[in-house]
Amino acid sequence: MAAIRTVPAEPAGLANVSRAFFSAAAEIVTEVQRRVVGDDNVRTARDNAWAATLEDRARHEARAELTREVAALIARPAPARRHLAKTR
Secondary structure: OOOOOOOOOOOHHHHHHHHHHHHHHHHHHHHHHHHHHOOHOOOOOHHHHHHHHHHHHHHHHHHHHHHHHHHHHOOOOOOOOOOOOOOO
């Protein structure tokens, strides 16, 4: 006769409870978002990545524009200064 072994149940530790809580909370938030904005307007990871790419491009272009403006200011000759005679 073979002995039957049972695997002890894993105790519900703080980590397991936290995971379950945050999983449930994430599902609730996702469902609320779907109902508020509609299924077609829910942001996905791909949407977020594309938005981040566009923001990076815009920052890069703004930085490049500022660099061009500073270079133009440096390249411009300094205005002639007028020396005023001091009168006392």
